Amino acid sequence: MKYLALPLLLFPLTVLAADAEVTLAIKNNRFIPAELHVQAGKKIKLVVENQDAAAEEFESYELNREKVIAANSRGTLFIGPLAPGRYPFFGDFHQQTARGVVVAE
Amino acid sequence: MFAASIIVFREALEAALLIGIIAAATRGLDGRGRWIGIGIAAGLALSLVVAGLTDVIAQWADGAGQELFNAAVLGVAVLMLAWHNIWMASHGKEMAAQAKQVAHSVVSGGAELSAIALVIALAVLREGSETALFLYGLAASDQLGAMEVLSGAGLGLLGGAAVGGALYAGLVRIPLRWLFGATSLLVLLLASGMAGQIARLLIQGDILPFSGRALWDTTALLPVNSSLGNLLHVMMGYEARPSAMQVLFYVATFCLILLGMLWSGRPPAQSRPTSHSPIQSA
Numbered sequence: 001m002k003y004l005a006l007p008l009l010l011f012p013l014t015v016l017a018a019d020a021e022v023t024l025a026i027k028n029n030r031f032i033p034a035e036l037h038v039q040a041g042k043k044i045k046l047v048v049e050n051q052d053a054a055a056e057e058f059e060s061y062e063l064n065r066e067k068v069i070a071a072n073s074r075g076t077l078f079i080g081p082l083a084p085g086r087y088p089f090f091g092d093f094h095q096q097t098a099r100g101v102v103v104a105e
Numbered sequence: 106m107f108a109a110s111i112i113v114f115r116e117a118l119e120a121a122l123l124i125g126i127i128a129a130a131t132r133g134l135d136g137r138g139r140w141i142g143i144g145i146a147a148g149l150a151l152s153l154v155v156a157g158l159t160d161v162i163a164q165w166a167d168g169a170g171q172e173l174f175n176a177a178v179l180g181v182a183v184l185m186l187a188w189h190n191i192w193m194a195s196h197g198k199e200m201a202a203q204a205k206q207v208a209h210s211v212v213s214g215g216a217e218l219s220a221i222a223l224v225i226a227l228a229v230l231r232e233g234s235e236t237a238l239f240l241y242g243l244a245a246s247d248q249l250g251a252m253e254v255l256s257g258a259g260l261g262l263l264g265g266a267a268v269g270g271a272l273y274a275g276l277v278r279i280p281l282r283w284l285f286g287a288t289s290l291l292v293l294l295l296a297s298g299m300a301g302q303i304a305r306l307l308i309q310g311d312i313l314p315f316s317g318r319a320l321w322d323t324t325a326l327l328p329v330n331s332s333l334g335n336l337l338h339v340m341m342g343y344e345a346r347p348s349a350m351q352v353l354f355y356v357a358t359f360c361l362i363l364l365g366m367l368w369s370g371r372p373p374a375q376s377r378p379t380s381h382s383p384i385q386s387a
Contacts, residue, residue, distance in 0.1 A: 019311075041317070054242025055159070057235065061329055064319070064346050065309055067171060068235055071242060073160040076168035077309050081317035093112065093239045 019045040019078070024058075024100070026050040026069065029091065031100035040084040040104040049074040056098060060089035063102065080104065109254055112239050113261025116232040119339050120148075121269025123228045123295065127221055129276035130189065130288035133200040134214050137221070144222035148229025155230060156237035172310030175231065179299045179306070182227045185220040186296035187362045190289050192217050194370030197285040291340065293362055298342020300358035304351040305344075319346035 020042055025032040029052060038044045048058050050069040058077070059066045069075040079087075082104035091098025124141065131137040155162070155174075162170045193200075196214065236258070244254050279287050307313040324345040327334045337343035342355060 043311070043315075043317075045311070052242075053245045055238035056242075057239075061324070061345065064305060064344070064348070067309065068159060068238060070159040070163060070238065071245070073163060075163050075171065077172075078311040078315075081315075083317070093242060095108075 019043050021045045021047060023047045023049060026052055026056050026091065026098065028052065029054070029056070029094035029097045031089075031091065031098055034100040036100060036102045038080070038082070038102055038104050041081045043078060044080045044082075045076060046079055047074055047076050055093065057092035058089060059092045060087060060102075062087040063089060065089075066092075107257065109240065109243055109257030110261040110264070113236055113258045114264045116236045117262045117265025118268055120228045120232045121265045122272055122339055124225055125269040125272035125276065126288060126291045126295065127225060128273050129284065130193065130292060131218070131221055132277060132284065134218060137218060140218040140222040141225055144225030145229055147222070148226040149233055151226065151230045152233025152237055155234040156241070159234070159238060166310075169310030169312060172306040172312070176303045176306045178227050178231055179303045182224050183296045183299050183303070183358060185224045186292050186299070187358075187365060188220050189217065189224070190292050190296070190362055191365040191369045193285055193289055194366040197289070197370075201281045201285060289366065293359060293366075294341035296362060297355045297359040298338070298340070301342045301344065301347065301351040301355040304348065304354040308348060308350060313350055315348055315350065320349045320352050322346050
């Protein structure tokens with residue numbers, strides 16, 4: 001099934017210029033970077049790239065977001081526009097290690 | 106192992122609460138046990154398929170595939186729950202009368218029961234596919250043996266099912282006169298909460314606009330990650346920081362279903378029975 005999806009990767013999805021894009025990686029059940037700086041007051045396209053062999057669920061109460069990212073794949077979600085401040089998030093499937101915070105400034 | 110139990114418990118709990126409410130709401134319908142069973146089995150089978158296709162679904166629609174898929178699943182569930190409540194508004198009395206007879210229930214609701222089976226299948230699918238992904242990752246990470254993963258998951262599943270069973274046991278204690286009123290209210294709240302989730306998903310996928318501001322923030326009062334907050338979230342769509350769109354979807358769904366129920370349940374041309382004797386055709 002993975003191989004069927006591969007050709008899709010050859011055609012990068014068009015990105016709307018208006019949205020700032022930020023990438024967050026998941027590796028060894030941790031978020032990299034653990035502190036994600038974004039511009040306040042702007043809609044952000046957050047690309048979460050899961051490099052692990054295990055699925056993860058990006059979750060944040062503060063951002064009111066929840067999204068499963070399959071193993072070795074990437075998922076996009078939109079956050080904001082955010083008021084300046086700190087918005088913690090975590091990986092629901094590995095809560096001890098997968099923790100991070102979006103800092104809007 | 107207990108980390109596995111907790112996650113599985115949480116996912117199982119969501120589906121189990123819905124099944125508990127539905128099971129109580131269909132009391133007295135002929136063959137409901139079979140249909141509920143079919144719904145659970147179909148949901149479990151489908152959740153494995155969806156879990157396997159997660160990365161494919163995620164690629165759809167410029168990366169908003171997961172949001173659209175989940176929103177569609179929720180949308181169908183909302184429609185089926187609405188159908189159930191509107192159907193119940195006109196058949197509830199008949200069913201309450203039937204449920205009193207221990208012998209054999211004769212109210213046949215084929216369409217109603219297949220709607221119910223579909224709602225249950227979709228609920229199990231939603232929670233099951235996430236659980237399957239989680240457990241597969243746990244097994245793949247080599248930190249735990251298959252036995253540990255399975256026993257942890259089994260424990261969580263049992264816990265979730267027990268709470269759902271307890272809810273059912275509590276609901277069926279409600280006197281029959283009020284039972285279907287109570288379950289209809291629960292179903293109404295459940296459907297409205299799901300509609301609110303649809304709005305959240307569509308905002309997350311950038312399909313619906315978002316002002317960036319929550320309509321209210323009751324995190325300090327009742328956080329969603331507290332036990333009560335989570336229970337209210339699952340059962341009636343409570344949110345500590347909802348967007349205006351979420352609240353709009355919630356309220357609109359609530360009002361539409363309620364109107365449908367009032368319309369369907371309006372007394373027929375013959376006068377409403379006030380005595381205890383149910384109208385029965387010979």
